[in-house]
Amino acid sequence: MCIRCVSKSTAVRLLSSWGAGSAPCALARAIGGAEAQAPRAAGVRLYSSMPQPAEQHGANVNEREGKVAHPTLLNADLLKAQYAVRGELYNKALELQKQGRELIFTNVGNPQQLGQQPIHFNRQVLSLMAAPFLLDNPAVASLFPKDAIERARKLHKTFGSVGAYTDSRGNPGVRQEVADFIQQRDGYPANPEHIFLTDGASVAVRLLLNALIRDSNDHILVPIPQYPLYSASIQLYGGTLLPYNLKEQTGWSMDFNEITRTVHEARNRGACVRGLVFINPGNPTGQCLTEDNLRDLVKFAHNEKVVLMADEVYQPNVYQDEKPFVSAKKVLGDLGAPYSDSVELASFHTVSKGVLGECGLRGGYVELTNFHPGTIDELYKAVSINLSPNTMGQVAMSLMVNPPQPGSESYQQWKKEHDEGLASLRRRAHAMTDGFNALDGVTCTFTEGAMYSFPRLHLPPKAIAAAKAAGKTPDTFYCLQLLEATGIVTVPGSGFGQEEGTFHLRTTILPPEEKIGEFVKLFQDFHKGFMAKYA
Incomplete structure (x- = not known):
């Protein structure tokens, strides 16, 4: 049973049977009031707006070296995290x-470090965005194609200076371009107000994990093998990674019977299973999921009430024809009700992979489907703390989702x-x-x-x-x-x-x-x- 999900009356009854001093604090919080001060289980953070006595944290200064920020005195979750x-x-x-x-x-997947060349059109536009005074220089017209100059002029009008902050969710014009890209890819509309541009997809992943994880009783399903961004971030935010094994002997496939059993066993221990991560195409395993796999994932998320986190950053990188990339958003729409209007899906993409390989520009996005408006507001608040994603990464995102079109001067080279x-x-x-x-x-x-x-x-x-x-x-x-x-x-x-x-x-x-x-x-x-x- 997930102790977060019980009614208040049930929580009171369970608290009485445990005794206020031994009840899990999530249960105590479900009741509220004075009982909410019940201590947590060992190893679980106690979140409080009140400062804690120094002795609860141990020493403040390493006596031998005289350092406050000594490695032995840092956040325990930071010390445990591995990448x-x-x-x-x-x-x-x-x-x-x-x-x-x-x-x-x-x-590391860092294409340009190993010699992959950037796309000419993208770098032409980026150059002009960095030096907009060149837009009206006659010499530039002989160096750059007209459509690159016009694209830079249009983006410059949208951004103003790339040295200025944008909206914390990213430039509205670029978010609209991302929404158009998603609709063209999947055949279903996307709302730019539900799209956040970020400094690479990793920042968006951490944004969601930080929001979902409340303490160590919150579990996130992660495939094994997994990209260690997930294990490290879950550790940093004080959550618990709940592994599900991919089957190497069948091409790193997913076994939903095993995943379901894993979830039910965790919940029987009192865990709250909050989300499921999947990576398509796979990292490190390199497998591509079929539409059947994705339908099973969506149905699983619906039945088990978990947030789906679709890591789709390698969607352009497909090297066979039998299993083309299909997005989770498309499958969600194809399934229709009750799935399409209820399953909470966070989809991630980036400019770092594909044939762009613009890792250093740090451009990414997350699209939030079926998320509560209040949750989107809270995430907006969270990204506002960082003021703005970097602007050149946003420009790169614009160029990825809206490349040169047939008939334009740069299209053939692109x-x-x-x-x-x-x-x-x-x-x-x-x-x-x-x-x-x-x-x-x-x-x-x-x-x-x-x-x-x-x-x-x-x-x-x-x-x-x-x-x-x-x-x-x-x-x-x-x-x-x-x-x-x-x-x-x-x-x-x-x-x-x-x-x-x-x-x-x-x-x-x-x-x-x-x-x-x-x-x-x-x-x-x-x-x-x-x-x-x-x-």
């Missing part, structure tokens, strides 16, 4: 880089860059998967979408024993040796979560296409040597 994508392997890589080692950073970029990524996805599967002791499902391969490492007992002796997980042990030997920076599967007794690593498929063969051979040579060493 493996830039964790131990990444820090070791930075040390090697300082020593002059040449490294290949495949630990289409060529877009199509060739996507085709190259598709070839690299095949080359990477084939390279892994050619090795003894490695199996890898095909990268159907996103930017990553997630091969499974079948490590020999001697390697596992050596890892244990070194105080490392076996996959971390493998990845550290890979880094030392080759300069390839990856992420161990343990950083994403994996089935017990299995070991993986994640690498991007982003090395330049002309170097992908060299990259694969470098990995293969290392792996053969590693397996021989620990045979």
